[in-house]
Amino acid sequence: xxxNEPPDKNKDSHSLRFGRKPxxxxxxxxxxRSHIQTGKVETIPLTESDGRYLAIDILAxxxxxxxxxxxxxxxxxxxxxxxxxxxxxxVWLEVIEEIPCGSVPRKTISSGKATxxxxxxxxxxxxxxVVMIEMTNTLxxxxxxxxxxxxxxxxxxxxxxxGSEINKGTLILxxxxxxxxGVIALLATFGYAEVSVYQQPKxxxxxxxxxxxDVDEPLVPGKIxxxxxxxxxxxxxxxxxxxxxxxxxxxxxxxxxxAILQALDEVDFVITTGGVSVGDYDILVDIFAEWDGQMxxxxxxxxxxxxxxxxxxxxxxLFALSGNPGACFVGFELFVRPTxxxxxxxxxxxxxxxxxxxxxxxxxxxxxxxYVRGITSYQNGKVYVRPVGVxxxxxxxxxxxxxxxxxxxAGGRGASTGDIVQAIxxxxxx
Ligand SMILES: Nc1nc2c(c(=O)[nH]1)N[C@H]1C(S)=C(S)[C@@H](COP(=O)(O)OP(=O)(O)OC[C@H]3O[C@@H](n4cnc5c(N)ncnc54)[C@H](O)[C@@H]3O)O[C@H]1N2
Ligand code: MOO
Ligand SMILES: [Mg+2]
Numbered sequence: 545x546x547x548n549e550p551p552d553k554n555k556d557s558h559s560l561r562f563g564r565k566p567x568x569x570x571x572x573x574x575x576x577r578s579h580i581q582t583g584k585v586e587t588i589p590l591t592e593s594d595g596r597y598l599a600i601d602i603l604a605x606x607x608x609x610x611x612x613x614x615x616x617x618x619x620x621x622x623x624x625x626x627x628x629x630x631x632x633x634x635v636w637l638e639v640i641e642e643i644p645c646g647s648v649p650r651k652t653i654s655s656g657k658a659t660x661x662x663x664x665x666x667x668x669x670x671x672x673x674v675v676m677i678e679m680t681n682t683l684x685x686x687x688x689x690x691x692x693x694x695x696x697x698x699x700x701x702x703x704x705x706x707g708s709e710i711n712k713g714t715l716i717l718x719x720x721x722x723x724x725x726g727v728i729a730l731l732a733t734f735g736y737a738e739v740s741v742y743q744q745p746k747x748x749x750x751x752x753x754x755x756x757x758d759v760d761e762p763l764v765p766g767k768i769x770x771x772x773x774x775x776x777x778x779x780x781x782x783x784x785x786x787x788x789x790x791x792x793x794x795x796x797x798x799x800x801x802x803a804i805l806q807a808l809d810e811v812d813f814v815i816t817t818g819g820v821s822v823g824d825y826d827i828l829v830d831i832f833a834e835w836d837g838q839m840x841x842x843x844x845x846x847x848x849x850x851x852x853x854x855x856x857x858x859x860x861x862l863f864a865l866s867g868n869p870g871a872c873f874v875g876f877e878l879f880v881r882p883t884x885x886x887x888x889x890x891x892x893x894x895x896x897x898x899x900x901x902x903x904x905x906x907x908x909x910x911x912x913x914x915y916v917r918g919i920t921s922y923q924n925g926k927v928y929v930r931p932v933g934v935x936x937x938x939x940x941x942x943x944x945x946x947x948x949x950x951x952x953x954a955g956g957r958g959a960s961t962g963d964i965v966q967a968i969x970x971x972x973x974x
Contacts, residue, residue, distance in 0.1 A: 557833035561822045564843035566850065569878060569913065575840040576879055577893060579856045580886035583743040583812060590731055593723045595784055596741040597888035602717035605734045607707035612667040615702040619658040619680060619691055620649075620671035626697045634692035636683070643668065658691055667703050674702035720889035742888040748807035749776045749790040752800055752818040752827060753867060756792045771940055772817040772865075772872045779876050780815075783884045795825035804831065808860050812887065815880060818867025821851040828853060828864040837862075845912045845954070848937030849875045868937035874915050874949060877970060896969040902950070903930035907958045914954075917946035918967060929967050947971050 567575075585599040614620065621637060629635040637658040641651045649668035653659060658675075659668050667674065680691040710716060716730055723731075723741070731739055751773035759769055773790045780787040788811060793800045800816075807814050819828040820842075832839050837857025844850050849871035853864040861883060865875040882893040906916065918929045929950050932942035948967040952959050959965060 557830045560829050560833050560842060561826070564851075566843040566845040566912065567841050569844060569846050569915075572841050572844055572854070573879065573882065573893075576854060576861070576883060577886065579840070579859065579861070580883055580893075581859055582889045583745055583887050585740050586743050587738050587740050590728060590737055590739055593731075593739050593741060594725070594728065596723050596739075596744070597784075597885075597890060598717055598719055598721045598723065598727075599740040599742045599889060601715055601719050602721075602731065602734070602736070604710045604712050604714045604716050607712045608710040608733065609704050609708070610706060612706060613704040614661045614663060614665050614667050614674045615704055616674050616676045617663050618661060618675045618677045618702065619693075620653055620661045620667050620674050621658045621693070621697065622653050622655055622670060623673045623697045623699050623701075625655055626693050626695070629693050629695055631694045634681075634694045636690045636692050639689040639691060641668070672699045672703070673697045676702065720891045722890065744784055744786040745812040745884055745887045746810070747780055747785050747787045748811045748814045749773050749780070749787055750800070750803060750807070750814065750816045751790070751792040752795060752816055753792070754794040754825070756818075758792070772867065772869055775869065775873060775943065776815055776817065776865075776876060779873075779881075780884075783881045784888060785884045795819060795827050797827045797830045800827050801831045801834065804862065808857070808862075811860075813861040813863065813883070815863045815865060815876075817865045817872045820853050820864045820866055826851075832864070835862075846874075846878075847910050847912050847914045849878075849915075850912060852879070854879060866937070869940040869943060870917065870935075870937035873917070873943050873946070874937075877949065877968070878915065896972065897966055898927060898948075898969055900927040900929040900948075900950075900965060900967050902959055902961055902963045902965050903928045905958070905960050906931060906935070906950075906952055908935055909956045909958050910952070910954055912954050914952040915949040915968070916952055917942055918948045918950040919945055920948050920967070920969070920971075929965065 626635050637656060639660055640657045642660040643649050643665045645662050645664045648666055653668050653670035661674055675693055675697055680693055683690045717727060751770045755767050756770040757767050770792050777787050777790050793803055804814050816828055819826045832853060832855060835855055837855050840854045840856060842853040844852050848868060849866045852866055852875045855862040863880050865872045886893050916935050917932045919932055921928045929948055932945045947970050951966045
């Protein structure tokens with residue numbers, strides 16, 4: 545039951561509110577990383593595997609190609625025959641067979657003979673090159689076909705030897721590889737109709753706050769619609785996790801606590817938004833005061849989202865992200881996304897950083913490093929970034945435009961146009 549009385553504050557919850565020790569983002573990421581475990585493995589059809597992560601090393605099951613393959617439409621020949629050939633004095637070879645793709649040559653090439661062959665077809669024994677059809681002239685005589693070749697042909701021309709692309713047994717896709725179109729092409733090449741992948745982490749989302757309305761409710765004074773829940777739903781789906789519920793909770797410690805604990809029985813981790821700062825109704829703080837797991841941190845030396853709190857219990861994370869939409873977004877990108885990667889077997893959990901030139905002054909100073917939602921652009925071969933708009937963690941309007949997080953180091957000055965800055969890319973995340 546929700547009341548208008550502030551929840552009882554015990555000593556722990558007082559010190560968790562006001563005695564927080566900020567840690568650096570990288571330290572926070574490392575603390576999380578040390579608890580990440582890969583999920584269970586499942587086998588799924590190749591056609592449904594896009595975006596998933598391989599749970600086994602994939603070795604080439606055969607040589608590629610597994611027969612000597614012609615790279616051109618033309619004639620398979622024995623190159624010694626062409627050694628003295630010239631435009632004035634071409635060599636003439638008798639065509640003894642025609643090999644369409646998919647069939648096996650029956651005749652061996654010997655001196656003076658050639659076989660008509662198509663791109664992708666198996667080169668007959670005895671042949672050591674394929675001459676492009678455009679280079680030849682054809683002559684019919686006495687019911688036989690002859691071709692002329694006007695120059696010496698080097699051995700091996702237009703033939704892909706067995707295993708020239710990949711040798712059988714080669715490790716082609718290590719465990720943890722993200723499956724994309726090119727990976728799917730390789731898996732198909734080597735006969736994987738099904739593929740072993742890590743299960744997508746199941747996640748429950750709770751948007752906390754008695755001010756929250758459902759998306760289909762009319763506005764009333766003092767209340768706002770829950771947007772963070774939907775923001776997280778989308779981010780999770782896009783990051784390859786499986787959000788199984790997205791609920792809102794009033795600012796009631798016991799109700800929220802039991803909802804979170806119950807959810808943890810059914811999912812791999814829980815994300816909450818809101819209620820992590822120092823306010824009377826910031827109930828996640830009270831939940832952490834009673835938490836029977838570990839609290840990894842409850843203060844970050846960063847903006848936005850400095851009160852972001854992360855706990856772990858029975859190897860399950862509780863990501864308590866800030867309620868301010870901008871901070872919720874940044875908290876997800878810095879801490880939740882790499883966790884989803886790790887749970888699916890990705891080994892490099894570093895966020896992709898790049899260096900860019902700042903296009904605008906950023907004059908808002910901060911005692912902590914600031915992760916500013918930014919837009920990347922390219923001019924004359926140089927990479928530029930600029931903030932998406934007013935940098936305030938309460939602002940929802942500009943989240944849609946952010947394709948990077950510009951890191952403005954702590955200090956009194958902010959940063960100026962032309963400064964070289966570091967940024968984290970939010971596109972091309974793999
Ligand atoms: N006295 C202090 N006040 C605040 C401090 C501080 O250090 N001392 N920190 C500020 C900072 S920084 C942040 S960030 C916020 C963190 O707030 P909470 O994480 O506790 O979040 P709430 O208080 O629940 O809400 C903050 C803000 O966000 C709105 N909100 C919450 N949930 C949603 C949602 N699902 N969809 C859309 N918007 C949501 C909420 O209505 C509030 O406006 O605290 C500062 N205060
Ligand atoms: O840490 Mo908060 O998100 O800056 O307002
Ligand atoms: Mg609050």
